[in-house]
Amino acid sequence: MSKAKRNKGPVKALYDFLCSIKLSIFVLIALAATSIFGTVIQQGKPHGVYAQEYGEGVARAIEFFRLDDMYHSWWFQVLLVLLLVNIAFCSFKRLPGAIRLMRYKDPVFDGKPVAIQERCEFKAKGVGAEEAAERVAALFRKKIGAPVREDRDGVVYLFATRGWWSRLGVYITHSSLFLFAVGAIIGAQWGFKGFVQIPEGESVRQVALRSGGTRDLGFEVRCDKFEVSFYTDPAGRPTGRPKDYVSDLTVLENGKEVLRKHIEVNDPLIYKGIYFYQSSYGQAGGRAAWLTVFGPRRNLVAHRVRVEKGRKIPLENGDELLLRALAGDFRGMGPAVDVVVLRDGKDVAQSVVLQAPQGNHRRLGAYVVRVDGVDSVMYTGLQVAKDPGVPVIWAGCILITLGSMVAFFTSHRRVWARVRPARNGVEVFLGGNASRNRISFERWFEGLCQQTREAFEKSVTS
Amino acid sequence: MINDKLFGIAMIVYLVATLFYIAHLVTKNRALGLAGTLTALGGWLINTAAIAVRWVETHNAGYGYVPLSNMYESMVFFSWSIMLIYLLFEHFYGYRSIGAFVAPLGFLGIAVVSLNPRISADIQPLVPALQSNWLTAHVVTCFFGYAAFAIGFAVSIMYLFRRRSERRGQSKEGGLLPPSRVLDELAYKAVAVGFPLLTLGILTGAAWANYAWGTYWSWDPKETWSLITWLVYAAYLHARFTAGWRGERLAWLSVIGFGCVIFTYWGVNYVLSGLHSYAG
Numbered sequence: 116m117s118k119a120k121r122n123k124g125p126v127k128a129l130y131d132f133l134c135s136i137k138l139s140i141f142v143l144i145a146l147a148a149t150s151i152f153g154t155v156i157q158q159g160k161p162h163g164v165y166a167q168e169y170g171e172g173v174a175r176a177i178e179f180f181r182l183d184d185m186y187h188s189w190w191f192q193v194l195l196v197l198l199l200v201n202i203a204f205c206s207f208k209r210l211p212g213a214i215r216l217m218r219y220k221d222p223v224f225d226g227k228p229v230a231i232q233e234r235c236e237f238k239a240k241g242v243g244a245e246e247a248a249e250r251v252a253a254l255f256r257k258k259i260g261a262p263v264r265e266d267r268d269g270v271v272y273l274f275a276t277r278g279w280w281s282r283l284g285v286y287i288t289h290s291s292l293f294l295f296a297v298g299a300i301i302g303a304q305w306g307f308k309g310f311v312q313i314p315e316g317e318s319v320r321q322v323a324l325r326s327g328g329t330r331d332l333g334f335e336v337r338c339d340k341f342e343v344s345f346y347t348d349p350a351g352r353p354t355g356r357p358k359d360y361v362s363d364l365t366v367l368e369n370g371k372e373v374l375r376k377h378i379e380v381n382d383p384l385i386y387k388g389i390y391f392y393q394s395s396y397g398q399a400g401g402r403a404a405w406l407t408v409f410g411p412r413r414n415l416v417a418h419r420v421r422v423e424k425g426r427k428i429p430l431e432n433g434d435e436l437l438l439r440a441l442a443g444d445f446r447g448m449g450p451a452v453d454v455v456v457l458r459d460g461k462d463v464a465q466s467v468v469l470q471a472p473q474g475n476h477r478r479l480g481a482y483v484v485r486v487d488g489v490d491s492v493m494y495t496g497l498q499v500a501k502d503p504g505v506p507v508i509w510a511g512c513i514l515i516t517l518g519s520m521v522a523f524f525t526s527h528r529r530v531w532a533r534v535r536p537a538r539n540g541v542e543v544f545l546g547g548n549a550s551r552n553r554i555s556f557e558r559w560f561e562g563l564c565q566q567t568r569e570a571f572e573k574s575v576t577s
Numbered sequence: 578m579i580n581d582k583l584f585g586i587a588m589i590v591y592l593v594a595t596l597f598y599i600a601h602l603v604t605k606n607r608a609l610g611l612a613g614t615l616t617a618l619g620g621w622l623i624n625t626a627a628i629a630v631r632w633v634e635t636h637n638a639g640y641g642y643v644p645l646s647n648m649y650e651s652m653v654f655f656s657w658s659i660m661l662i663y664l665l666f667e668h669f670y671g672y673r674s675i676g677a678f679v680a681p682l683g684f685l686g687i688a689v690v691s692l693n694p695r696i697s698a699d700i701q702p703l704v705p706a707l708q709s710n711w712l713t714a715h716v717v718t719c720f721f722g723y724a725a726f727a728i729g730f731a732v733s734i735m736y737l738f739r740r741r742s743e744r745r746g747q748s749k750e751g752g753l754l755p756p757s758r759v760l761d762e763l764a765y766k767a768v769a770v771g772f773p774l775l776t777l778g779i780l781t782g783a784a785w786a787n788y789a790w791g792t793y794w795s796w797d798p799k800e801t802w803s804l805i806t807w808l809v810y811a812a813y814l815h816a817r818f819t820a821g822w823r824g825e826r827l828a829w830l831s832v833i834g835f836g837c838v839i840f841t842y843w844g845v846n847y848v849l850s851g852l853h854s855y856a857g
């Protein structure tokens with residue numbers, strides 16, 4: 116044995132190694148075991164994070180072995196490739212044999228290398244071989260399928276088979292793994308993943324890529340509106356728990372509207388194979404504020420005047436008020452404006468004024484300013500993705516599901532019968548084998564024997 | 578709320594079923610075995626009713642969702658799945674002694690979350706990300722798979738005990754537990770049922786992730802651990818049907834596989850999040 120091993124050429128040795136099921140089990144376990152590192156060690160962080168958490172030496176080791184981005188490391192990819200190579204070689208080696216078994220229909224089993232797993236035998240009196248063979252054949256036809264028959268020296272051999280396609284299950288399943296690999300490569304090569312924030316009323320053409328850089332979409336996406344809705348309790352009062360994030364998006368090609376869609380979490384916009392997923396939101400600043408201003412004599416200078424961002428309104432004696440900036444939420448304290456009083460074009464007083472509960476005024480030089488409301492703008496945060504590999508991945512999903520169902524829950528059953536003339540009657544032998552699920556085959560075969568015996572009723576003698 | 582009271586009753590009934598099954602295992606008394614099966618079935622019906630009632634109660638609270646969205650709901654569903662698949666197993670293969678090892682798992686599933694004050698049984702509205710039918714498909718397939726693996730685990734433990742006593746010279750037939758040959762086969766059956774279900778569970782999870790975030794796979798710890806579990810069981814099945822492994826090595830692999838299930842389910846939430854939380 117060991118001698119035979121040594122005498123093999125290196126090519127044959129490599130071939131045997133790549134075909135061996137030991138290699139499959141080793142790679143499966145190795146993938147499982149090494150994958151653990153990536154769940155314990157944070158992935159994709161800068162050096163400092165590892166140095167702080169584990170110390171400089173260990174951090175260096177982590178980076179040397181690429182454990183900081185291990186699922187993309189060369190050695191992890193090598194394991195994955197080894198897996199596929201192993202399966203390909205195994206299939207190449209076994210498929211011809213499997214095809215031979217699928218097409219096998221030789222009724223004569225005596226002296227042949229067929230593994231009969233289940234068997235039963237009995238004698239029947241008062242029937243001829245021909246009639247007995249007919250009875251068995253009829254039963255086969257009913258329980259399995261039309262039998263093939265061969266006669267040899269007065270002995271009748273029958274063979275019937277069912278579910279030959281069950282042997283394809285393994286190959287279907289394994290080919291799905293190649294589809295996953297192909298789909299992943301297509302996605303990595305021709306897809307992208309990015310992120311974009313669009314304030315209400317504005318549109319974008321570029322998205323920031325997760326891998327760095329930006330990408331031109333070739334069309335524009337405008338956010339018309341963003342809204343958060345909240346759950347209400349049974350009495351209809353809002354609970355403050357977000358129920359949904361909703362954006363109204365419009366796609367523009369050369370400035371023309373081509374598509375409108377109301378997107379929410381779990382319901383993306385799809386245009387030209389690019390998906391836009393609702394993923395975050397926030398305050399994008401404000402557009403305008405409503406202000407009330409009192410003059411030096413407590414006189415009303417402006418009452419609930421709408422002022423747009425960057426615009427001025429006249430006060431007394433040629434003074435002006437400039438709305439420099441505004442925010443829908445200023446440091447968590449609610450809406451606020453940044454206003455300046457100008458005299459002869461120069462700043463004389465400046466302040467941030469919060470929109471606060473009634474009566475909250477703010478002195479700016481000789482004036483007093485009150486914020487009555489802020490017309491603020493939200494932005495919607497969208498995850499943007501294109502992955503042309505996804506259909507291939509889905510095909511793989513379908514194949515792996517179908518293939519494993521076939522591989523696990525169906526089996527290729529083959530049944531042989533031999534009817535031999537004997538004294539006053541015949542000797543009947545039944546044998547069978549199944550590619551899988553031997554326990555249920557055993558039970559099924561017992562039933563078959565039982566029914567065959569019954570077909571000979573009283574004539575059965577042993 | 579009524580649902581958690583019902584879950585409490587189901588838990589106690591499962592405990593009673595466990596006691597019947599153990600009594601049956603020790604005495605070989607058929608009546609005790611039948612009592613075990615009937616109580617287990619009763620407990621499962623109460624468990625079913627509890628889930629249905631909780632579903633109605635989510636609607637009454639104004640949120641209306643399939644109750645499979647948090648630790649409490651998934652654990653009581655885990656118990657429900659374990660007992661369902663076990664009862665089917667018992668029906669098809671007829672080995673009641675397994676009940677003594679599986680019914681306690683059904684009991685524990687509910688007990689762990691009902692008796693732990695840190696796990697809330699309250700009905701909370703779903704955050705937007707969880708409002709998807711994919712969630713239901715994903716949780717149901719995963720937990721059916723986990724339940725089958727739980728049975729594979731219980732039977733493998735029985736196998737290891739049985740082998741130990743056989744090595745000590747006990748005969749291959751007779752004894753408290755079924756013969757090791759039978760246990761070996763039943764453990765394999767359970768894993769062979771669980772594996773396609775886990776495959777579907779991972780696929781529905783990937784489909785959902787793709788639909789909700791645009792990435793079907795992102796190597797996050799939960800995904801990775803479900804893949805680890807899948808690989809371990811794939812190794813188990815291949816070791817068995819191509820390399821011809823049987824017996825103790827395989828039984829240990831089934832135990833390790835179930836360890837991975839538990840880690841995917843609990844460990845990722847409680848251990849790994851703890852590992853990462855202080856750095857983040």
Ligand code: HEM
Nearest residue numbers: 136139143198201202205206209285288519522811818819
């Ligand atoms: C859903 C998953 C899978 C199922 C249902 C499955 C099924 C099977 C079956 C039934 C066999 C036995 C073939 C025979 O005896 O002729 C087999 C063999 C094998 N499997 Fe899988 N398998 C699956 C996944 C995998 C994976 C993930 C790998 C990756 C390592 C793999 C690698 C192999 C290899 C290398 C063989 C031996 C070669 C062959 O028979 O073609 N399988 N598989």
